[in-house]
Amino acid sequence: MNAPNRHELFVLEDNENALEVTEDTKIPNAATFKIVKQDHTVGNMLRAQLLAMPSILFAGYKVPHPLHPYFLLKIQTDGTTTPQAVFEAACTRLIGTLGGLETKFKREFSFKDATAGDAHAHPVGGMGMGMGEDAYGGGGGAAWAGGRDYLDF
Template sequence: MNAPDRYERFVVPEGTKKVAYERDTKIVNAASFTIEREDHTIGNILRMQLHRDPNVLFAGYKLPHPLQYKIIIRIHTASQSSPTQAYTQSIDDLDRELDHLKKSLEEEKRRYEEKFRQGY
């Protein structure tokens, strides 16, 4: 079988950057970010987070090819912001949201275990 090894889907090769930035030369305040070893999961959640930013005019992503394990995120912002600022802010916001979700789940688990110990 000529399929690539499974580890190639998530291990970033040595010397390769996880995220690469490329400014758009034709549109002001537009850029593309290539994220290595990611798929629709990260692409869609990041796109949706970018859409929450009122300074983002366009945010979309694509997988160039099914055997290339990377996504390309395209961001176009208003003049008050830059694509890099929007990208960084969306990553920070997602990090906070996921941290809050983790803490909420841990608290709920703790409550459930406490009830279970009491004989509920």
């Protein structure tokens, strides 16, 4: 196949830089960043972080070819700061956002583990299904206690 080996898509070689910056000579306050061994996931998150900043006039990325593991990020500022400075700030904000997401994710799963003990005490179908109750907890109908339908999540 034409596809490169899987490890070549994310492991940097000894002489390979993860980031290359090229100043744009035709557009004022603009630069192109070549980010190696990354794809749409990081590119779209960086673009979104950059567009949330007030000093950004343009931020966009492209993956030139799916078999080449890099993307190009183009940034143009209003001149109050350099593209390199806003790129660094966007990366810092993105790391903070992902750290917060990780904390929330771990907290939710710790709550899930704490409530999982209750689920093991009762068999599937709830506490003792009586006559006329269905497996979804309704008394012959499809509603839970509190009038909620079992499809209401």
